[in-house]
Amino acid sequence: MDLDMAQVRAFVRAAEELHFGRAAGTLGLSQQALSKRIARLESLLGTALFQRGGGAVGLTEAGRRFLGPARQALASAESAIAAAVGPDRPLRLDVWGHLYAPMRTLAHVAEQAGELTPGHGRDLPSVTAALLRGDTDAAFGRVHPPLHAGLTHRLVRLEPVDAVLGADHPLASEPALRPDQLGGSVLWAPGALDRLDFLHRFAHRFGIPTTATTLNLGLAHFLAEVVEDPRRFSLLPADVPLPDVPGLRSVPLVDPTPLYAWSLLWRTGSGHPGLKTLTTAFAAQAGRSRWLEYDPARDWLPEPPGNPTPDKPGRAGPPVTRL
Template identity: 75%
Template structure:
């Protein structure tokens, strides 16, 4: 294949890390076995494919690609399942790790992407096998996902916020507050949609340097608040509290995302484990009269 691509025996031999003489002998043996020449080597025009060589090239490429996939399938069964967990401020590994451990081999190898576009690119390039986080459209062609958890979201406020003493809050009560975000609001789909839906007109941004640093910034303005999934353990940052949101309760949708073609052999076990835990822990309960999901969002059948 290298000679057909380069149309130069010397460059092809160099790309294959063999001598030009060794490459010529291999091609001569192949031509002898086929009973016809594949390359025209004469005429001062360099190396050219013959008619037989052109007919042989594409089926040969497909055969080699199939062989490579077969080898990869065997090897992939023994290497870790590479799963990217983005949105790490919301601690997705607290959901994923116990399920992955229960699923057994292969081991899970986590990564930390920046956002959905960068993670989708890593999936398409084969740098990771799957990704876990909040998926929102549009998704690139070739990727698929499954919703695995809908998690209630709380408001997190500083102790000096005017609403900090409330036992629970309706989202609309936060209209006069300032949404504190770990990055630019237009790159944070869930927070952006929440602010637009419930009329939160002001926001302030912080770099995402981890939960402790981020939440300490709530003290910069007594009107600041942020949103965190209810099960996320808050760091021991003095003077902050988490208040449940009700009527409606915002839900953060966690999904597993992967390439539709050639999935890792360990993926079905992980998906089965997530489905089992979702049934046991009622992760996919949704009541449109009680809960809020940003649109368009995949919603499970309440039945």
């Protein structure tokens, strides 16, 4: 009897989620495709692995017995692939949040991080699915809970965020702004707010009732749209180099200063040696550049109070204050 690892992976993910739709999403599959893989596995084994009915999914006794060895089989398959490829394979690193230019931060550590093969994920859910499938080794961008239990997260950088607006905006001449002063403006977003966690939480926290969205066609096009309407504003990390858009203004935000949290994300238990090299390089750069300074009396992070601390599987919380 030869096991198909794609079918085994579909079973393990469905057993962890106990929800075929969520499991399919983490693997980048349709629910129908995942169900077919599990059905073929059950047919091969000659026994049902899941109890289905009434909208609920549960493991049968055979499914419970199979789960542990199935996880071991997947781990062994990944180890076999790694052994065949060799220890010198470059670390595959996906990034997302492209409008906020994540490669700026990676550029600071590129020379110390070993050999990297960068990729470009669409958003956090798509990159999460790639990590869980083993299509990429690590990822870099903004992480926000809830995360899959099979992933580990490490906070890398906290970056102050500025308001960007046009010269005709009523607040454009201010040397600095409190976030709540923007309550009468329109928050311009490069996509639906339910996919843009940081902007969504900012609008809710600081009372920005009016938002509008557009297509993400690149930073220059996005900022040109901001400038077109004197009511609009958006947010960008302060270190993002601004394109040459006539009439564009960038104004620091204070009392509090919003912080955009950049993080590294990888599959728990991954043994790629490049991960340690990369995390060490990030930690050293964070110390030199004071990337992890956070004062709750001065700064704002969108993570909810009581969120677990970083650097544990599936966690993403505020850092320890370093002043």
